[in-house]
Amino acid sequence: MPDKVVYRSARPQVVSAYQAAFAALEEWAKQTEEVLARRGLSGRMVYYTNSDNRLVGVGHNDGDDIPDGWRFDHKRGCLVPRLTSAEGKRIAAELAELRKPDPREAAPGMPKNILASGQFMTCGMDLMEGAVYAWWPDSIPVEQVDLTLWEPVKLSEYYALVERVGEVQ
Structure with a gap:
């Protein structure tokens, strides 16, 4: 079974880019x-x-x-x-004229799509507790991610966050 990979960024330029793109999506x-x-x-x-x-x-x-x-x-x-x-x-x-905005395209330092592990993958992305989280269904080449903006997150930490956020909602 593939190993899911998660990255997090609380950098202002990443968070604001995601928020602006998400607002455009709502519009x-x-x-x-x-x-x-x-x-x-x-x-x-x-x-x-x-x-x-x-x-x-x-x-x-x-x-x-x-x-x-x-x-x-x-x-x-x-x-x-x-x-x-x-x-x-x-x-x-x-x-x-109704081109759907995609917040993943606006996130600096994180590709939206990647060809890795013999498969074409698209990341999932969400804003939770003030940080943007990007997840991949399998490992991706770390050199594709700007590690000055993003950091790897342990899956246990990520799943605990998802559970906590889900309970609040």
């Missing part, structure tokens, strides 16, 4: 919901690309009518703009 969610509400699709799941976080589709409930300007994409399993219509082109342009 994105608000803007996305406003766009969907105007289109009669409020509360639907959204689909976005992993590569550049563009919003590409909206969840669809079986049996519901497909709104004007949309089509059901069987490959993605969601509604996408119908680019052969003027309305679909307007929807696509509106969605193109």
